[in-house]
Amino acid sequence: MSSNAITIPGAQIEARPCVDELHLWLTTVDHKRLGILYILSALLFLVIGGVEALVIRIQLMHSHNNFVSPEVFNRMFTMHGTTMIFFVAMPVLFGFANYLVPLMIGARDMAFPRLNAFSFWLSFLGGLLLYFSFLGGSGLYGAGSAPDVGWWSYAPLGARAFSPGHSSDYWTLALLVSGFGSIGTAINIIATILCLRCPGMKINRMPLLVWMNLVMAGMVLLAITPLSAAQIMLLIDRYLGGHFFDTQAGGSAVLWMHFFWIFGHPEVYVLIIPCFAFMSEIIPVFSRKPIFGYPVMVAATVCIGFVSMSVWAHHMFTIGMNSYANSFFTLTTMAVGVPTGIKIFNWIGTMWGGRIQFKTPMLFSIGFLFQFLIAGLTGIMMAASPFDWQLSLSYFVVAHFHYVIVGGILFALFAAFYYWYPKMTGRMLSELLGKWHFWLFLIGFHLTFDVMHIPGVLGMPRRIYTYEPGRGWDTLNFIITIGAFIQALAILVFVANLVISYLKGAQAGNDPWDAWTLEWSIGSPPPVYNFVTVPTVASRRPLWDLKHPEDPDSRYE
Amino acid sequence: MSAATTSFPNTSPAWDLPSRGKVAMAGLIMAESAIFTIFVVAYLFYLGKSLTGPTPREVLETPIFYTICLLSSSLTIHFAAKSLERDYTRLFLGLWLLTIALGGAFLYGTAQEWHRLIFEHGLTISTNLFGTTYYSLVGLHAFHVTAGLIMLLVVARFGFTGRMGVSQSGRVAVLSMYWHFVDAVWVVVFTVVYVLGR
Numbered sequence: 205m206s207s208n209a210i211t212i213p214g215a216q217i218e219a220r221p222c223v224d225e226l227h228l229w230l231t232t233v234d235h236k237r238l239g240i241l242y243i244l245s246a247l248l249f250l251v252i253g254g255v256e257a258l259v260i261r262i263q264l265m266h267s268h269n270n271f272v273s274p275e276v277f278n279r280m281f282t283m284h285g286t287t288m289i290f291f292v293a294m295p296v297l298f299g300f301a302n303y304l305v306p307l308m309i310g311a312r313d314m315a316f317p318r319l320n321a322f323s324f325w326l327s328f329l330g331g332l333l334l335y336f337s338f339l340g341g342s343g344l345y346g347a348g349s350a351p352d353v354g355w356w357s358y359a360p361l362g363a364r365a366f367s368p369g370h371s372s373d374y375w376t377l378a379l380l381v382s383g384f385g386s387i388g389t390a391i392n393i394i395a396t397i398l399c400l401r402c403p404g405m406k407i408n409r410m411p412l413l414v415w416m417n418l419v420m421a422g423m424v425l426l427a428i429t430p431l432s433a434a435q436i437m438l439l440i441d442r443y444l445g446g447h448f449f450d451t452q453a454g455g456s457a458v459l460w461m462h463f464f465w466i467f468g469h470p471e472v473y474v475l476i477i478p479c480f481a482f483m484s485e486i487i488p489v490f491s492r493k494p495i496f497g498y499p500v501m502v503a504a505t506v507c508i509g510f511v512s513m514s515v516w517a518h519h520m521f522t523i524g525m526n527s528y529a530n531s532f533f534t535l536t537t538m539a540v541g542v543p544t545g546i547k548i549f550n551w552i553g554t555m556w557g558g559r560i561q562f563k564t565p566m567l568f569s570i571g572f573l574f575q576f577l578i579a580g581l582t583g584i585m586m587a588a589s590p591f592d593w594q595l596s597l598s599y600f601v602v603a604h605f606h607y608v609i610v611g612g613i614l615f616a617l618f619a620a621f622y623y624w625y626p627k628m629t630g631r632m633l634s635e636l637l638g639k640w641h642f643w644l645f646l647i648g649f650h651l652t653f654d655v656m657h658i659p660g661v662l663g664m665p666r667r668i669y670t671y672e673p674g675r676g677w678d679t680l681n682f683i684i685t686i687g688a689f690i691q692a693l694a695i696l697v698f699v700a701n702l703v704i705s706y707l708k709g710a711q712a713g714n715d716p717w718d719a720w721t722l723e724w725s726i727g728s729p730p731p732v733y734n735f736v737t738v739p740t741v742a743s744r745r746p747l748w749d750l751k752h753p754e755d756p757d758s759r760y761e
Numbered sequence: 762m763s764a765a766t767t768s769f770p771n772t773s774p775a776w777d778l779p780s781r782g783k784v785a786m787a788g789l790i791m792a793e794s795a796i797f798t799i800f801v802v803a804y805l806f807y808l809g810k811s812l813t814g815p816t817p818r819e820v821l822e823t824p825i826f827y828t829i830c831l832l833s834s835s836l837t838i839h840f841a842a843k844s845l846e847r848d849y850t851r852l853f854l855g856l857w858l859l860t861i862a863l864g865g866a867f868l869y870g871t872a873q874e875w876h877r878l879i880f881e882h883g884l885t886i887s888t889n890l891f892g893t894t895y896y897s898l899v900g901l902h903a904f905h906v907t908a909g910l911i912m913l914l915v916v917a918r919f920g921f922t923g924r925m926g927v928s929q930s931g932r933v934a935v936l937s938m939y940w941h942f943v944d945a946v947w948v949v950v951f952t953v954v955y956v957l958g959r
Contacts (some may be wrong), residue, residue: 315781391788398783425792431800440897445887454812454890463799
């Protein structure tokens with residue numbers, strides 16, 4: 205495969221001036237560059253959202269702390285939640301999808317390159333719009349203010365009377381704008397997967413990453429749009445004097461909750477399904493076995509996609525729905541655990557009997573499996589509505605969803621970074637720093653989020669800016685804060701690893717992991733045109749076939 | 762890769778994939794349907810919950826003529842797209858302009874109805890829940906009709922300069938998918954607002 209590049213005799217690649225290089229990045233429509241831009245913008249917001257988390261943790265370190273005022277505390281948790289979901293998790297996953305999907309299906313680019321660039325700039329500028337609220341929240345007449353009504357912005361908190369100034373407007377517009385970006389990207393991913401597969405890449409031969417991103421994109425179309433619709437309604441309320449969520453004119457605050465969570469819960473699966481996709485590519489390669497139960501994995505993903513659309517009101521057990529609604533949403537929520545459980549068994553089945561290589565991507569993947577299982581189990585606990593009545597809006601819930609998002613999504617993302625960084629940059633990430641990153645983050649994570657369940661059970665509500673001494677929460681909160689700083693340290697190691705390895709890392713070559721999907725058949729980083737000749741595939745592991753012509757997978761599928 | 766290709770004799774040479782324009786438009790229609798669903802749900806949820814008048818029964822009149830205009834524009838755009846496929850460009854242009862006229866008539870009907878509601882009945886978006894939900898739902902639809910009309914006008918301009926031929930029929934087919942969707946949404950909005958809602 206080394207001859208797999210176009211060489212133009214006499215043409216020398218010269219280093220471009222900085223301005224040209226910048227211009228190239230700003231105007232690019234290349235899916236690989238846009239993928240990297242998505243990932244870099246997400247990393248930027250990850251650091252910002254992480255600092256906000258640290259401010260929250262310092263404030264809660266001990267009782268009666270005065271590190272920040274209650275107002276600032278409210279802004280911090282609002283901005284932390286909004287940033288992490290909309291401007292970290294979504295863009296970074298879209299970035300990987302952008303980068304990997306065309307390479308894995310043997311395509312030249314996404315189906316609509318300019319729409320792709322448009323979508324990226326929408327979501328990035330949406331993030332800037334959100335942060336502009338720090339300056340312009342009061343209309344630039346002095347000290348501005350960021351939104352402080354929580355990332356749900358429950359009615360009537362989002363109404364003019366309770367959220368004066370422009371902070372909620374920036375929040376609404378940022379989410380609306382980045383939501384349109386997400387819809388554009390989702391349409392692009394679907395069109396790319398359905399219309400640009402290379403010859404032989406039948407729908408049942410696509411890598412699982414491609415399959416799962418297809419399901420994710422379909423869910424984005426159906427789940428992000430209700431949020432956009434609700435944001436339009438909120439804007440109508442705030443600017444045109446509408447009454448959608450105005451209880452004094454007969455409007456309903458509960459309707460906002462429904463609209464928000466019709467988006468909000470599928471959103472969790474929009475975020476976790478691409479992480480399942482990373483796991484389904486990484487675990488087989490480092491277990492040296494093909495994925496166990498490919499068709500079942502696909503079926504389970506589609507099943508999660510459908511069932512997760514009907515579980516949203518489990519976020520609302522405490523608002524007083526009738527017992528039929530409570531039972532329905534308890535049952536659907538528990539049912540979504542079944543296909544998820546199937547996936548966990550399939551990954552374990554893939555590892556079982558394999559020659560497991562404990563490289564950094566695999567370490568993070570194993571961490572993901574363990575922690576995602578625990579997160580799923582606390583999820584099942586809270587799916588039982590009577591249990592939820594006791595613990596809803598407590599730190600138990602905060603611990604649960606951070607277990608999903610940090611222990612699940614972030615660990616899977618780190619695995620993906622270590623796995624695909626060589627492809628994107630041509631350099632290996634340092635294994636030594638990677639192991640430090642993994643163990644520090646693992647310790648910090650468990651210190652923070654294992655312990656966080658306990659104050660929740662003891663009755664500590666979420667979103668309080670301080671608490672009375674003598675409730676038995678002080679020591680626990682102190683441990684949680686220490687854990688948060690260990691995680692921050694691990695992130696610093698990670699960022700250092702990204703930078704150092706980019707400059708001095710070992711050359712990766714085309715295929716450092718001896719993997720099986722098409723992106724490893726071309727150079728690292730891949731040339732602009734991706735594939736010199738359009739590849740033809742005959743099985744789910746085209747590179748295995750290429751490396752083992754005497755025993756190709758195509759013989760068995 | 763050439764060596765690789767020869768080692769897989771069981772790969773079939775025929776390789777048909779769907780058109781990316783149609784797939785993308787189908788995706789957009791899915792997304793738009795979800796947005797409209799939320800607005801329809803809000804309309805139905807707030808039926809009869811307004812604390813003050815006017816109510817739908819008092820002020821709404823069923824726009825039968827303009828509904829027929831919009832629905833028949835679906836037929837004309839369908840036949841316009843078909844005639845472009847067969848390269849009947851003059852017939853295409855005629856039917857296309859008819860479609861624009863019918864869509865424009867519908868938009869005029871909406872404008873007239875809004876004018877009547879605002880100036881005769883004093884119903885605005887901030888009057889009561891009915892006003893809020895009615896203007897947002899019908900307005901969202903009218904916005905989509907307007908966006909569609911702009912795209913139709915762009916195509917008509919290309920038609921006048923003689924640039925519309927068989928080679929463009931795929932794109933026109935995608936645009937007509939959008940127009941059919943806008944019509945189908947009106948069937949839902951009409952049923953909800955003028956039939957069930959009164």
